Amino acid sequence: MKNGGSTRVPGDRGRNTPGTERAVIFDIQRFSLHDGPGIRTTVFFKGCPLRCAWCQNPESHNRNPEMAFYAERCRGCFSCRKACPREAIVDGPDRRVDYSRCDSCGACAEACPADALRLVGNERDPESLAAEVLRDRDFFADSGGGVTLSGGEPMVYPAFALRLLRLVRAEGVRTAIETCGLFGMADMKKLLPYLDLVYYDLKHMDAKKHREYTGAGNRAVLSNFTVLSKAFRHLQARMPVLPGFNDDEKNIRATARFLAGAGRRSIHCLPYHNLGESKLPRLHTDQRPLGLSPAEWADLARVKKIFRQEGINAVIYE
Amino acid sequence: MQSSTSKRRETGASGRITRLRAAVQGAAPGICTERALLWTAYHRDRGNRGKHPHVRMAEALREVLLGKTICIYPDELIVGNFTSKRVGGSIYPELHGVPVMIDLFSFNTRKTNPLEISRRERTALMKIIPFWMFRFLGVRAYRSPFTLARFMVNQLRGHQYLINETGGISHLAPDYEKLIAIGTDGIVAEVRSLEKGAEPDSNRRHFYHGVGIIAEGLAQFGERYAELAERTAFAEQDPVRKKELLAIAAACRRVPRKGARTLQEAVQSLFFAQIAINLESLDNSVCPGRMDRYLYPYYRDDVRTGRLTRARAKDILSAFSIKMSEIIPVFSRHLTGFHGGMFNGQVVTVGGVDARGNDSTNELSYMFLEIMDELRMRQPNYHARVHAKSPRRYLDMIYRVLAGGSNSPALYNDDVIVPTLVKHGYSLADARDYTAVGCVEPVSQGKSFSSTDAALMNAALCLELALNRGRRFGSPMRTGPRTRPVSRMRSMEDVRAAFEAQLGSMTGRLIRDLKAIERVNTRHHPTPLTSMLLSECLEKGVCSTAGGARYNFSGVQNTAPIDIGDALAAIERVVFIDRRITLPELAAMLKANIPDERDREYLRGLPKYGNDMEEADRWSVYVIRAYTKALSDAGLSTRGGRYVPGLYSVTAHEFFGRVTGALPHGRRKGEPFASGVSAVNGMDRNGPTALINSTNRIDFTEIANGVNYNLKFDRHTLRGETGRAALAALIRTFFRRGGMQAQINVVDPSVLIEARNHPDRHPNLLVRVSGYSAYFNDLTPAMKDEIIRRNCYRIG
Secondary structure (H helix, E strand, O other), X not given: OOHHHHOOXXXXXXXXXXXXXXXXXXXXEEEEOOOOOOOEEEEEEXXXXXXXXXXXXXXXXXXXXXXXXXXXXXXXXXXXXXXXXXXXXXXXXXXXXXXXXXXXXOHHHHHOOOOOEEEEOEEEXXXXXXXXXXXXXXXXXXXXXXXXXXXXXXXXOHHHHHHHHHXXXXXXXXXXXXXXXXXXXXXXXXXHHHOOEEEEEOOOOOHHHHHHHHOOOOHHHHHXXXXXXXXXXXXXXXXXXXOOOOOOHHHHHHHHHHHXXXXXXXXXXXXXXXXXXXXXXXXXXXXXXXXXXXXXXXXXXXXXXHHHHOOOEEEEOO | OHHHHHHHHHHOOOHHHHHHHHHHHHOOOEEEOHHHXXXXXXXXXXXXXXXXXXXXXXXXXXXXXXXXXXOOOOOOOOOOOOOOOOOEEEOOHHHHHHHHHHHOOOOOXXXXXXXXXXXXXXXXXXXXXXXXXXOOHHHHOOOOHHHHHHHHHHHHHOOOEEEHHHHOOOOEOOOHHHHHHHHHHHHHHHHHHHHOOOOOOOHHHHHHHHHHXXXXXXXXXXXXXXXXHHHHHHHOOOHHXXXXXXXXXXXXXXXXXXXXXXXXXXXXXXXXXXXXXXXXOOOOOXXXXXXXXXXXXXXXXXXXOOOOOHHHHHHHHHHHXXXXXXXXXXXXXXXXXXXXXXXXXXXEEEEOEOOOOOEOOOHHHHHHXXXXXXXXXXXXXXXEEEOOOOOHHHHHHHHHHHHOOOOXXXXXXXXXXXXXXXXXXXXXXXXXXXXXXOOOEEEEOOOEOOEEEEEEEOOHXXXXXXXXXXXXXXXXXXXXXXXXXXXXXXXHHHHHHHHHHHXXXXXXXXXXXXXXXXXXXXXXXXXXXXXXXXXXXXXXXXXXXXXXXXXXXXXXXXXXXXXXXHHHHHHHHHHHHOOOOOHHHHHHHHHOOOOOHHHHHHHHOOOOOOOOOHHHHHHHHHHHHHHHHHHHOOOEOOOOOEEEEEEOOOOHHHHHHHHOOOEOOOEOOOOOOOOOOOOOOOOOOOHHHHHHHHHOOOOHHHOOXXXXXXXXXXXXXXXXXXXXXXXXXXXXXXXXXXXXXXXXXXXXXXXXXXXXXXXXXXXXXXEEOOOOEEEHHHOOHHHHHHHHHOOOEOOO
């Protein structure tokens, strides 16, 4: 049972010290319909151990608050320059922030009349966050919905996640988590009594490919899955379907066999789309547009068919 | 998925219905002069001038019914034509007709709602203007020329309020159940026995006389169609159609004179009355109401005896439904600003509870929902009542058609509306038999003569006046009372006091003008036909315009409660909490129309209603309470009923917005207000659950005249089983927590933008405006922009 805890994962570096229990949240999406059953509120944690080339939420990588610049909204008034205490405002054509100087204080965003500069990420405590997500509890109760922790990677903040889930569950609200699979197993096991559902990403079965496209190998991801699959019934595998990366027959069959080996019978396939790439120029990030076209319906049907041949029911998200 | 589409096509509209629909939708709307000319000819006749108004009205309407052109169009099963045009409207010279005729030379060419009228028709109408110039209802309101001039200027400018009763009252759901059951002969018999108890030459006696005349006139109107159907059948070559025409003739021989025996006769009977009532007074909101309830016994008997199949019944009701789109209102451009979208407010309500509180959904409820979804036409307006025990199948069907983008039906919550009506004086059984009329207003079928759209008030103007000592921004003239200057307002208490003073004053002015119009309606334009189909008018021998009906509420609408609420929230935050600027500075900024864009962005960024923030929502709640109080202080109408508040706007939120100065929530002069209790455009930033949480803070049981609440989604959000279930959960939760009404708009914004830029590409695109559906192309350019701007929820 120690294997989870002893695995060194990039997320470990970002572990918050026990007791402080604060996390950086970059979005709270109410009326989410696709992060679990019913009407849900999804909490997006900032910080992720992976750097997937196709990431839809590039603002989630860095675990600290950061400035984003929406060039198309800027009117060039430079109210931000006056507001900035660190002289971090520059006059680039689509750049306004010198990230080497910026400490993400948010003064420029406050001063900007056009909402062109925004502070992404707020440090929150679990109590106020729980109160906020509980505002929609009537809708959760009626629709069979609840709260989903997403990100980024919520397990970057395991102590916070535990506190938040406890608070929410104490009010009778159902919970779910979306994870990339890189977490300390001991941490995850503490969360399980307060979770109704775990969505778990399986991106590629080949360690080399996995490392090439996500920045980390898949050993911990796979071993965590196997352990979790035994310990927790409501584990649901997910797979982002990326044309040309992981939708080849070999990988699909390998994924299916891995699932079967772990005692799982289904997988949810999330078709790739490139809407997240519009966020890239606004951020300080190394991620570059992937140049992939969105997944085609025919490809997804093929993926589904191969899974079925292997005895796995693949559900394709619209 | 595929099988369900093909199945739908199989059960969809028959060839006949498709052809009828195409004929009506393809017809260019026009103006029919017959009502105006026949009415004028009768009143010009000096022999008629001495008669009692009850008799005059009855005889004039009989002249119209017996003198107007009648026709039977190919494929029709239900016959009767509102006007001489396939799709047309009438002019009512004694009501609002004279002001409407301002547009006589531009009806053909105007951009919004063009109406066809030939040169000959125009000349004929020109000739009657001098006769009515000093006889129409508006000019009779006041004797003093000075007061009258003030009233007319106010009415024509329409900045403060619009008295809709100047065009007649209507807004009722007639007791068609009674007409269908006993026919006009039955009513005449009732009148004859009541008449005996009335003093000769008394008002009562004349009233009964008038009712007798028009009851007979209505019967003869039906018989004209019987003759025409017989003649047409004689010339008809196709044996199948010939048989149909003979059946139509037989039905028209029977009804409306006698009681109906079949579903076809029942529908035919009520449709003749529907035409006649629309020709009697204002052609607005004459509502068949709960048709599924009162037609069901006829349907059940027909099916049981094998006379009728479900498919045939559906054809009859579809044919009726299409007929309801053959009428349009004739408004001037000015009035179109308030009542856009060529909409007569004819409502059909389905579902709900019966008099004992049990669910009354039946097969016809489902049939009407199918018809509504298949036809998707402007009229009638379909509304669905729901309650905690509505059957699953019924709700599933409603949510399926809504998620599919039908934009109808609007949803009404029995569990809130029935107690609300009881609280305001309805008996429980009558409250349970409510139907919506017009836009969203609940009334008891056949028992209420509630002038539900008596007037529309621009309450937001009261805030402008409160911030400028009773003057409009930039105006030297005083409109309202001289309230405390902003420089001496020390707290929100002071702002509220000034606002309430202005609101009370404007309400007082409105009610005074409204009462003047109520009196001339009673004196000069009684409505014997309408009264004949309203409970207690006959028993009392009192016309509905004089308070004869059992319930006599008058609805006065606040068209911008949410904007006022957000504006007050902004004042509190900026001036009294953050102390960023002083109130005089803010007022000066508003007078200058918020010149600095940064100030505007700042004001728009403050907490707003619709985001589940108590700080902002409580101000909207306050405004609604203050408005309710101002109206309840106004006393009783001349018909003896209370003035009750409505929170909906038709399209007046756009018109009133255009004339109201800048407001502190970052709204510049001329921008439209929010519609009903929806959030200000684009200001609900946290999605539908947050918006609903905000709205649930309002106590709807105080709003006896109804609210309009738009929830807008794009198609993408509501797709599939997931989307449908989410929609159902949203509405269920909203209603369980006290929500009164909701209407779901499912529109893809890109389609709307395309429809605006290329009107020809989407000629029949239906959108929900304010309690009713309208063709997008029928809206003013500003309204189109507003529909597009309205927030659309998107998921990532």
